[in-house]
Amino acid sequence: MLESQRMERPADGSPVENVLPAIFRDGRILQGIAQIIFVAVVVLVLNNLQTRINTALESTNQSPNFEFLQNRAGFDIADSGSYSSNDRYIDAFRVGFINTIRVVLFGLAATTALGIMVGIFLLSRNFLLRTISRAYVEVLRNTPILLQIFAWFFIVIFALPQQQESFAFPQEGIRSLPLMQYALSLFVILVVWQATGSMRRPAWRNGLRQATIAVVVLANLLGIVIVGAGTPIEFRPGIYVSIKGVAIFELIPSSLFAVWMVFVVIGAVVALALSRYFNFITETTGKPIPKTRYALLALAGFTLLGWVIMGMRPTPSIITVFDDEKDEFVDLPYDDAFASGMLTIEQELEYTRQPLIYRPPTLDRRGRNIETGIEISPSYLAVFLGLVIYTSAFIAEIVRAGIQAVPKGQLEASRALGLSQGDMLRLIILPQALRVIIPPLGNQFLNLSKNSSLAIAVSYTDIYQVTNTIINQSGQSVTGILMVLLAYLFISLVISLGMNLVNQRFQIVTR
Amino acid sequence: MEELNQQVMAGDEPIIICREMNKWFGDFHVLRNISLEVMPTEVLVIIGPSGSGKSTLIRCINRLEEHQDGQIVVNGIELSHDVQNIAEIRRETGMVFQQFNLFPHLTVMDNITLAPMKVRHWARDKAEQRAMELLERVEIPEQAFKYPGQLSGGQQQRVAIARALAMEPKIMLFDEPTSALDPEMIKEVLDVMKELARTGMTMLVVTHEMGFAREVADRVIFMDMGRIVEEGPPENFFSPDIVHHPRTQEFLDQIL
Numbered sequence: 001m002l003e004s005q006r007m008e009r010p011a012d013g014s015p016v017e018n019v020l021p022a023i024f025r026d027g028r029i030l031q032g033i034a035q036i037i038f039v040a041v042v043v044l045v046l047n048n049l050q051t052r053i054n055t056a057l058e059s060t061n062q063s064p065n066f067e068f069l070q071n072r073a074g075f076d077i078a079d080s081g082s083y084s085s086n087d088r089y090i091d092a093f094r095v096g097f098i099n100t101i102r103v104v105l106f107g108l109a110a111t112t113a114l115g116i117m118v119g120i121f122l123l124s125r126n127f128l129l130r131t132i133s134r135a136y137v138e139v140l141r142n143t144p145i146l147l148q149i150f151a152w153f154f155i156v157i158f159a160l161p162q163q164q165e166s167f168a169f170p171q172e173g174i175r176s177l178p179l180m181q182y183a184l185s186l187f188v189i190l191v192v193w194q195a196t197g198s199m200r201r202p203a204w205r206n207g208l209r210q211a212t213i214a215v216v217v218l219a220n221l222l223g224i225v226i227v228g229a230g231t232p233i234e235f236r237p238g239i240y241v242s243i244k245g246v247a248i249f250e251l252i253p254s255s256l257f258a259v260w261m262v263f264v265v266i267g268a269v270v271a272l273a274l275s276r277y278f279n280f281i282t283e284t285t286g287k288p289i290p291k292t293r294y295a296l297l298a299l300a301g302f303t304l305l306g307w308v309i310m311g312m313r314p315t316p317s318i319i320t321v322f323d324d325e326k327d328e329f330v331d332l333p334y335d336d337a338f339a340s341g342m343l344t345i346e347q348e349l350e351y352t353r354q355p356l357i358y359r360p361p362t363l364d365r366r367g368r369n370i371e372t373g374i375e376i377s378p379s380y381l382a383v384f385l386g387l388v389i390y391t392s393a394f395i396a397e398i399v400r401a402g403i404q405a406v407p408k409g410q411l412e413a414s415r416a417l418g419l420s421q422g423d424m425l426r427l428i429i430l431p432q433a434l435r436v437i438i439p440p441l442g443n444q445f446l447n448l449s450k451n452s453s454l455a456i457a458v459s460y461t462d463i464y465q466v467t468n469t470i471i472n473q474s475g476q477s478v479t480g481i482l483m484v485l486l487a488y489l490f491i492s493l494v495i496s497l498g499m500n501l502v503n504q505r506f507q508i509v510t511r
Numbered sequence: 512m513e514e515l516n517q518q519v520m521a522g523d524e525p526i527i528i529c530r531e532m533n534k535w536f537g538d539f540h541v542l543r544n545i546s547l548e549v550m551p552t553e554v555l556v557i558i559g560p561s562g563s564g565k566s567t568l569i570r571c572i573n574r575l576e577e578h579q580d581g582q583i584v585v586n587g588i589e590l591s592h593d594v595q596n597i598a599e600i601r602r603e604t605g606m607v608f609q610q611f612n613l614f615p616h617l618t619v620m621d622n623i624t625l626a627p628m629k630v631r632h633w634a635r636d637k638a639e640q641r642a643m644e645l646l647e648r649v650e651i652p653e654q655a656f657k658y659p660g661q662l663s664g665g666q667q668q669r670v671a672i673a674r675a676l677a678m679e680p681k682i683m684l685f686d687e688p689t690s691a692l693d694p695e696m697i698k699e700v701l702d703v704m705k706e707l708a709r710t711g712m713t714m715l716v717v718t719h720e721m722g723f724a725r726e727v728a729d730r731v732i733f734m735d736m737g738r739i740v741e742e743g744p745p746e747n748f749f750s751p752d753i754v755h756h757p758r759t760q761e762f763l764d765q766i767l
Contacts, residue, residue, distance in 0.1 A: 283634065283635045284636070286631075286632040286633040286634040286637070288632055409610050409612035412608065412612060413606075413608065413612035413614070415574075416575065416601060416608075416675075416684075417601070417625070417626035417674070417678060418598055418601035418626060418678065419625075419626060419629060419630060420598075420629070423629050427625065428614055432615070
C-alpha cells in the first residue's frame with residue numbers, strides 16, 4: 001500500500017510524507033519493540049503451560065519432587081554391576097547414566113577411528129577399496145539408525161551360536177610359549193633391527209640382523225628342549241562370542257602391579273626425554289632420527305624389564321590350598337599350587353610372579369552365566385555397533401571433504417619441493433584439513449551421544465530406558481524427564497567443551 | 512658462490528633433454544613429439560596461446576605431470592616411475608607457480624626452511640640463515656615472521672621464489688609467475704627473476720611478459736597445439752624483419 005502511494009508521488013524530489021512520528025521510523029527502536037513483544041509472548045505461553053501442568057498434576061496427586069528418588073526402586077536392571085532391585089531410584093538412575101556413558105565413550109573412540117579410516121579409503125587410488133567404502137557410506141548414511149540397531153540385534157547377533165558352542169579365540173587347546181617369552185624375543189630383534197639401521201654396509205647390517213634372529217630362535221628352542229624354561233603352556237581362550245554376547249578375558253592387577261607401574265612410568269619419562277633430546281639433535285644438526293621408534297622401544301624396554309624383575313620376587317616354597325575333592329586344606333609346592341587351579345583369587349594375586357593376572361572368561365556351574373571375565377551383553381553390542389557404524393559413515397564423508405578441501409596447489413608445491421609423502425601428509429595436508437574437519441566432527445559426536453537414547457529399542461538399560469521405567473513406576477514424569485534432559489545436556493556440553501578446546505588448538509593463525 | 516656454480520655447470524652437456532615426448536589427457540593430445548635441450552645457465556622462455564601445452568611441458572620436467580611416451584632426462588637422471596629418481600630430480604628443480612601455493616598455516620620463514628630441513632636435512636640455524644639471505648635477495652627480510660595471508664601478491668610470489676631457491680636447485684621452473692598479479696606488482700617479481708637470470712640460474716619460464724622475454728631470454732620457444740612451432744633467440748623472435756611461421760605471426764600480432 002505504502003509502496004503504491006510512493007509510486008504515485010510526482011518525482012519532484014519532495015520529501016516522503018511521514019505517516020509515523022520519527023521515533024517509530026528508527027530501525028533500532030523498531031527492533032527493540034519486536035524483541036519486547038517476542039519475550040512477552042514466550043513468557044505468557046510458558047506461564048500458561050506451567051499453570052496447566054500444575055493443575056493436571058495436582059488433580060492426580062503427583063506434584064513434582066525429588067524426594068521419591070530415595071525410595072526403593074524394586075526393579076532389576078540388566079548390565080547393572082552391583083545394583084539390585086532393593087536399591088533406590090537414584091541408584092537405578094546412576095546405573096542408567098553410567099551405561100549411557102559406557103556406550104557413548106567407547107562409541108566415540110571407535111567411530112572416530114573407523115570413520116577416519118573409511119574417509120581415507122574413499123580417496124584411495126585403489127578402485128576396489130574406493131568403491132567398497134563408497135558403498136559402505138551410501139548404504140549406512142541413507143538408512144535409519146533405528147533400523148540398523150534392529151538389524152544388528154535381530155539379524156546379526158541372533159545368528160550367533162548358543163553359549164555352549166561359542167566361537168572362541170584363540171581356539172581351545174592351542175599350546176603356546178609363555179607370552180613373556182614372545183615379547184622378550186620380539187624386543188631383542190626389534191632393538192637389533194633399529195640399532196643396525198644406520199650401518200653403512202648392507203652386508204654387515206643384514207648379517208647382524210639374520211644372526212640375531214637365528215640366536216633368538218635357537219635360544220627359544222634350547223630353552224624348551226634342554227632347560228625346560230620355556231615349556232609350552234596350554235592356552236585357554238580369551239574371547240568367547242555367542243548369542244549371549246561377548247565375554248572377554250580380564251587382566252587383574254596383582255600385588256606386584258604398583259612396583260611394576262614404577263618401571264612403566266620411568267620408561268615413559270625416559271621415552272619423553274629421548275624424544276626431546278633427538279628433537280634437539282635434529283634441530284641443531286639436521287640429522288633425521290626416527291625418534292618415535294626409539295621412544296617406543298625405550299618404553300617397551302622398561303616395561304619388559306620391570307616384568308622380568310618382578311618375576312624374580314621371593315615366593316613361598318609351600319602354599320596351603322583348599323582341596324575341594326578331599327574337602328580339606330593341603331600344602332602344595334609353589335608351582336604345583338599354581339598348576340592345580342585350587343588357589344583362591346586372593347592367593348593368586350598375593351603370590352604370583354606377574355604384575356597382571358590373565359583370567360579367561362569362565363561359566364558358572366550351570367553353564368549359563370559368566371562368572372569371571374568381562375561380559376558384554378547383546379543389547380550393548382547392538383547399540384554400540386549401530387551407533388559406531390552409522391556415525392562412521394558421516395565421519396568418513398567429513399574426513400574426505402576435509403582432505404579434499406586442501407587446495408591441489410598445496411600438494412603440487414610440496415611435491416615440487418621434494419617433500420616425502422609422509423611429511424606432506426603430516427606437515428601440509430593434515431594441519432589444513434583438520435581445521436575443516438573438527439567443527440562438523442563435533443556435531444557428529446553430539447549426534448552419536450544423543451542417538452544413544454535409541455538403546456531402548458533393544459532394551460539396553462541406558463539412562464532413557466531406566467528413567468522410563470522409573471517414571472512408569474513412580475508417576476514422577478516431570479522430574480524424570482527433567483533429569484534425563486539434564487543428563488544428556490551434561491554429556492553434550494562436555495563434548496562441546498572438549499571439541500572447542502581441540503578446535504582452538506588447531507585453528508592456526510594464518511593472517 | 513653463484514659464479515662458481517655457473518662455471519662448474521656451464522659444460523657442454525644439456526641439463527634438460529626431452530626426446531620425442533608425448534602426453535595425453537585422456538583422448539586429448541597435449542604434448543606432441545616434444546624434443547628439447549636446455550643448457551646449464553640458459554634462460555628459456557616459453558610462449559604460446561592458452562591450452563598450447565606450455566605449462567604441461569614444464570610440469571612434466573619435475574613430474575607434476577607424467578609423460579606417456581618418449582624420454583625426459585634432467586641433470587643426467589631419466590624420469591621414470593622410479594620414485595628415487597623423481598625425488599632426486601625434484602630436489603634439484605625449484606618451481607614457482609601462478610597461484611604462489613605458499614603454505615598458509617606456516618610463517619614465511621617456515622615456508623622457506625621446511626624443505627631444506629626435511630629434505631636436505633639441514634640444521635635449523637643453517638636453514639634460517641639461508642632463508643634470511645634469500646629474503647634479503649628478494650627484498651622482503653622484514654616479512655620473515657608474517658603469514659602468507661598478510662602479504663601482497665607480489666610479496667607472496669617473491670617468498671615463493673625464495674622458498675624454491677632455498678633448496679639450492681640447479682634448475683628453476685616458472686609457471687606464469689606474474690599472471691595472477693596486479694600490474695604494479697609484476698615488476699617487482701620480474702626484477703627478482705632478472706637478477707636470478709644474471710647469476711647464472713638455468714630457468715624455464717612460461718610467461719606472457721614479452722618485455723621480460725626480450726630482455727632476459729637466451730632462447731624463446733613458441734608452442735601451439737602441443738607442438739613446438741618455432742624457436743630462436745629473442746632478437747630474431749621479436750624482430751619485425753623475420754618471416755615467422757603463420758601461427759606465430761598471428762600470436763605475436765595479437766599480443767604485441
